């Protein structure tokens with residue numbers, strides 16, 4: 001029998017961040033963390049929605065650990081945390097030119113990383129069968145799960161620096177606005193001494209000087225004009241298979257990351273051929289996997305800015321909001337640039353967020369490319385909805401199968417469609433098992449079940465199919 005417990009690791013993080021918060025402002029009792037309740041109701045919604053069909057789900061979340069299990073396992077308490085020094089994470093970001101200065105986005109997280117036994121952390125995820133792993137896989141698992149024990153520091157006081165060619169241009173640092181209740185920072189800071197807009201992307205180093213953790217990052221000085229490639233990562237740039245949960249987990253935590261064939265070459269071609277090109281990677285993978293993703297991306301794809309899932313997300317609609325907000329921020333920061341948006345049919349949020357931003361800012365969207373994941377991977381049996389594309393011109397979007405389909409498009413001159421590839425966009429729900437005549441079996445509940453599964457998995461360990 002399936003048993004769905006009601007708490008996730010994120011609840012723990014929420015709960016513990018409240019502990020830290022209590023410490024910072026001892027006077028009135030703070031409001032309880034909202035996260036556990038939300039996760040709890042989501043999980044029960046999932047259980048009731050799937051009901052009898054649950055046993056047919058390709059589920060991996062048997063015996064999910066409860067809050068107290070996790071507390072016991074991690075064995076982290078308030079006084080332990082007092083002795084742990086502050087760490088910082090800066091997510092690779094972008095800057096725009098104001099005519100005088102560069103406006104640099106400081107985007108990241110202040111956190112404490114308690115000394116957690118990682119084998120204990122891994123053992124929480126029954127879903128992840130870690131028996132029979134060879135030494136390479138063990139090392140990858142260890143490396144990628146380490147940051148999952150990060151405990152956010154609310155209201156952290158941070159000082160940022162910017163280094164251009166190794167020289168600090170900030171005269172010892174710029175005070176940043178304190179982190180929010182979830183330890184997150186996200187703010188634009190005007191920085192002088194970085195020169196002007198050269199028409200090409202320049203890379204500068206950023207840092208947080210008052211943390212003992214790594215706290216270093218990069219920022220791209222992006223020219224006013226040019227083409228920005230905005231790309232999802234999972235199942236667009238690397239083979240994750242989010243639509244097969246067990247494999248999605250395994251591919252995310254245990255296996256070396258594998259490129260989607262031809263994409264590094266395609267991006268490299270665009271790097272050298274598109275005018276003023278800049279790359280931006282947008283994922284709903286949680287922020288704890290940032291270092292893993294950055295290391296993978298920057299050794300396979302052009303250096304770029306990155307957007308991770310905000311830490312305080314607890315409901316599906318908030319994942320969509322996060323996608324929309326990150327696109328909005330990008331479009332507003334670079335009002336004269338043209339954007340090429342890349343996603344895949346297994347990411348339902350992009351299937352609605354991309355057409356929506358194209359409707360809102362028609363002048364700024366150059367092309368939308370959606371990988372038809374099921375056309376090359378029969379394992380993808382998840383239906384997807386193309387209705388949001390109805391209001392767009394069919395010249396503007398293209399459902400591709402392979403990198404080759406995109407290779408020879410003249411994007412700079414507005415060619416988005418490779419006419420040799422048949423298109424079958426129905427502006428409704430399509431694809432997946434529905435196409436195999438099993439619609440009565442895979443009904444709405446089953447679909448909701450997938451959402452629930454994705455969310456439960458997503459909130460806890462970063463599956464990204466939403």
Ligand SMILES: *[C@@H]1O[C@H](CO)[C@@H](O)[C@H](O)[C@H]1NC(C)=O
Nearest residue numbers: 074075076077078079080081
């Ligand atoms: C916190 O946990 C440590 C072990 O990690 C233990 O020695 C200590 O007594 C605990 N403190 C409290 C207040 O529970």
Ligand SMILES: *[C@@H]1O[C@H](CO)[C@@H](O)[C@H](O)[C@H]1NC(C)=O
Nearest residue numbers: 077078079080081082083084
């Ligand atoms: C924290 O550090 C202090 C001083 O180094 C030490 O006396 C104390 O036992 C430590 N507390 C814990 C919970 O490790």
Ligand SMILES: *[C@@H]1O[C@H](CO)[C@@H](O)[C@H](O)[C@H]1NC(C)=O
Nearest residue numbers: 073116117118119120121123
């Ligand atoms: C982690 O803890 C388990 C028991 O909870 C123990 O068997 C194992 O040796 C520990 N690993 C490390 C690296 O300390």
Ligand SMILES: *[C@@H]1O[C@H](CO)[C@@H](O)[C@H](O)[C@H]1NC(C)=O
Nearest residue numbers: 133134135136137254255256
């Ligand atoms: C470990 O397993 C992976 C995936 O099956 C394989 O690619 C790799 O070669 C193995 N490494 C070792 C050291 O056996």
Ligand SMILES: *[C@@H]1O[C@H](CO)[C@@H](O)[C@H](O)[C@H]1NC(C)=O
Nearest residue numbers: 142143144146147291292295
């Ligand atoms: C993970 O591996 C990378 C190199 O492959 C290394 O730079 C990094 O320090 C490792 N991180 C952890 C937490 O072990």
Ligand SMILES: *[C@@H]1O[C@H](CO)[C@@H](O)[C@H](O)[C@H]1NC(C)=O
Nearest residue numbers: 024025153154155156157178
């Ligand atoms: C940040 O600085 C303010 C003012 O000095 C202080 O009250 C607050 O406790 C600091 N925040 C943290 C998390 O230490």
Ligand SMILES: *[C@@H]1O[C@H](CO)[C@@H](O)[C@H](O)[C@H]1NC(C)=O
Nearest residue numbers: 164165194195202203204221
């Ligand atoms: C760093 O130096 C290179 C080569 O001299 C120069 O092209 C670039 O503009 C410099 N970067 C910044 C941010 O000043």
Ligand SMILES: *[C@@H]1O[C@H](CO)[C@@H](O)[C@H](O)[C@H]1NC(C)=O
Nearest residue numbers: 090092205214216217218294
């Ligand atoms: C931060 O510094 C480490 C050590 O020098 C380096 O390996 C890593 O690439 C840097 N990270 C970024 C995002 O620049």
Ligand SMILES: *[C@@H]1O[C@H](CO)[C@@H](O)[C@H](O)[C@H]1NC(C)=O
Nearest residue numbers: 180182184310312313314318
């Ligand atoms: C999450 O944090 C962001 C940024 O701090 C904030 O705008 C948003 O309202 C928060 N969402 C929730 C659900 O608390």
Ligand SMILES: *[C@@H]1O[C@H](CO)[C@@H](O)[C@H](O)[C@H]1NC(C)=O
Nearest residue numbers: 096097098103188332333335
């Ligand atoms: C730079 O980005 C900021 C933040 O998004 C935006 O408010 C501002 O209008 C942009 N400046 C220019 C010149 O586009």
Ligand SMILES: *[C@@H]1O[C@H](CO)[C@@H](O)[C@H](O)[C@H]1NC(C)=O
Nearest residue numbers: 372374375399422423424425
């Ligand atoms: C995706 O590919 C599948 C299999 O080739 C096809 O049935 C489906 O219609 C395609 N979807 C779109 C939107 O073209």
Ligand SMILES: *[C@@H]1O[C@H](CO)[C@@H](O)[C@H](O)[C@H]1NC(C)=O
Nearest residue numbers: 424425426429430431434435
């Ligand atoms: C087009 O999509 C519909 C709905 O998903 C499907 O029934 C049909 O088989 C597809 N046709 C082709 C040629 O792929």
